Amino acid sequence: AQSVTQPDIHITVSEGASLELRCNYSYGATPYLFWYVQSPGQGLQLLLKYFSGDTLVQGIKGFEAEFKRSQSSFNLRKPSVHWSDAAEYFCAVDLLDQGAQKLVFGQGTRLTINP
Amino acid sequence: DTEVTQTPKHLVMGMTNKKSLKCEQHMGHRAMYWYKQKAKKPPELMFVYSYEKLSINESVPSRFSPECPNSSLLNLHLHALQPEDSALYLCASSQPGGTGELFFGEGSRLTVL
Numbered sequence: 001a002q003s004v005t006q007p008d009i010h011i012t013v014s015e016g017a018s019l020e021l022r023c024n025y026s027y028g029a030t031p032y033l034f035w036y037v038q039s040p041g042q043g044l045q046l047l048l049k050y051f052s053g054d055t056l057v058q059g060i061k062g063f064e065a066e067f068k069r070s071q072s073s074f075n076l077r078k079p080s081v082h083w084s085d086a087a088e089y090f091c092a093v094d095l096l097d098q099g100a101q102k103l104v105f106g107q108g109t110r111l112t113i114n115p
Numbered sequence: 116d117t118e119v120t121q122t123p124k125h126l127v128m129g130m131t132n133k134k135s136l137k138c139e140q141h142m143g144h145r146a147m148y149w150y151k152q153k154a155k156k157p158p159e160l161m162f163v164y165s166y167e168k169l170s171i172n173e174s175v176p177s178r179f180s181p182e183c184p185n186s187s188l189l190n191l192h193l194h195a196l197q198p199e200d201s202a203l204y205l206c207a208s209s210q211p212g213g214t215g216e217l218f219f220g221e222g223s224r225l226t227v228l
Contacts, residue, residue, distance in 0.1 A: 036219075043119070043205055043219035044158070090157055100146050100165045101209055101217060105157035 002027045004093050006106035014114045015083050021076040021109050023091030032094035033074045034103065035065055039087045047089075050074060061085070086113045119220035121206050127226045130196060136223045138189040138206030147189040148217065149181060150205040158205055164189060165211045196227045 005024045013019055025031055032051050036044040048059025055067040065076045074091060089109045095102040119140045128134050138147065146165045150158035163171035164183040178200075180192040189206055203224050207217040 041221070043221045044207075044217075045219070046216045049216065097163075097171055100148075100163040100170050100211060102160060102163070102171065103158075103217065105159075108155075108157050 002031075002093060002095055002104060004091050004104055004106035006089075006091055006109050008109045009107065010110045010112065012112040012114060013081055016080050019076075019078045019081045019085070019111070021089050021091075021111070023074045023076065023106060024072050025074060025091075025093050026072065027093055031074075032096065033065075033067065034092040034094065035059065035063070035074075035076050036090045036092060036105075037061075037087045038090065038108075044090065047076070081111075081113055083113045083115065086111055119206055119208055119218050121204075121220035121223050123223060124221070125224050125226075127228065128193065128196065129228050130198075132196075133192070133194045135193065136191040136204055136206075136225070138191075138220060139187055140208040140218065141187055142208060142218065143186075144208035144210055144218070145186055146209045146211040147183060148207040148209075149189070149191055150207065150219075152203040152205055152222070154202075162191075193225070196225075198227050201225055201227045 003026045007022050034049045035047040038044045047063045048057045050057050050067045057065050063078050067074050091106040092103040122137045149161040152158040160173050161175045162181045167183045178195045182190040203222040205222045206220045209217045
C-alpha cells in the first residue's frame with residue numbers, strides 16, 4: 001500500500017543550525033510528493049512539491065528538498081533555521097483518485113528550536 | 116484572495132445536537148476537501164467534492180454529512196456525534212486534475228461533550 005514514513009517524531013535544533021527532516025515513501029509509480037508545515041492552531045501551508053524533473057526542489061522560507069528514487073526518500077532541508085520555523089512538518093504523497101488530490105500524510109515531525 | 120475561510124473556529128456540542136461547519140473559498144477552485152485531524156496526528160481525508168459532486172467518501176460514518184451548495188462553499192453537517200469525534204476539522208481546496216497545491220483553512224476545532 002502507498003504510504004509515507006517520517007522516522008523522527010520530534011527534532012530539536014539550535015537557532016542558526018542546519019536542519020534535515022526525513023521522509024520515506026512507498027509508491028508504485030512516480031510519486032507526487034509534498035512537504036507541508038503546520039504552526040500550532042493553524043492550517044497547513046505548502047512548503048514545496050515534487051512532480052518530475054529536477055530532483056532538488058526549492059520552496060518557500062528557504063527550504064529545499066531532494067527526491068532520491070533509489071532511496072525512496074524526499075528529505076527536507078534548511079541551511080540555517082530561525083525560531084519561527086518551530087512547527088509540525090508533514091510529508092505527503094498524492095494518490096490522485098478520480099481526478100482529485102488524495103493526500104496521504106506521514107505522522108509528522110515536530111521541530112523545536114533552541115535559542 | 117488565496118484564503119480558505121472556516122467558521123466557526125471553535126464549536127462545543129452535545130451528543131444530541133445538530134450543528135454545521137462551513138468553509139468558503141473564492142479562488143475559483145473546483146475541488147474541495149474535508150480532513151479530520153486528531154491531536155498530535157496527521158490530517159486524514161474524509162470527503163472530496165469535485166465540480167460540486169461528491170467524488171470521494173473515505174467510509175466516514177453517516178453522522179457526518181457533507182454538502183457542496185456551490186463552487187465556493189462546503190459544509191459539514193454534524194448530528195449525533197460521539198466524544199471521539201472531537202478533533203480539528205480542516206477544509207481545503209484545489210484545482211481538479213491533481214498536481215497542484217491544496218490550500219487549507221485554519222480549521223474548526225470541535226469538542227463533543
